[in-house]
Amino acid sequence: MDKSWLQQQVLERLAEDLLQAEEAVQAAHETATHEENIAENKYDTLGLEAAYLATGQARRAEAIRQALATWRQFRPRPYDADKGIQLGALVCLVDAQDRPQRLFLGPGGGSMKLLSGAQLVQVISTEAPLARALIGKCEGDEVSMQLGPSPQQFEVVQVQ
Structure with missing residues (x-):
């Protein structure tokens, strides 16, 4: 992508x-x-x-x-595994039910959903709670956060 x-x-x-x-x-x-x-x-x-x-x-x-x-x-940079997920990263997560979710971490003001081919990509600011939880993570890492009444678990499957 x-x-x-x-x-x-x-x-x-x-x-x-x-x-x-x-x-x-x-x-x-x-x-x-x-x-x-x-x-x-x-x-x-x-x-x-x-x-x-x-x-x-x-x-x-x-x-x-x-x-x-x-x-x-804004100039998105290639993923650097030494730094982990940063602004400009394109991240694929899976939740506990193995449902994939694609995120593009961008600057503020651009939160929206985009369709790339058959794939839905959620554009979020690095100020979003999920983005803050992802910063510095790498492929294979798990992310836990409270979304609503119950905790949510995600695994970072792929980062570009």
């Missing part, structure tokens, strides 16, 4: 998200400033609510812009 292809997919998805967020900002701004939405009394809050929505959407758009910039600068 090609890490640069996965990175490109993340960039494309973030670009789509940014476009949607910018459209939402514009729509909320237009609603907030439209002359029909000028408050006529203290109970008429549509314009005020739209202004709050526009502010929130603008913050969301800025967060996506920052994630895009980070992902554009």
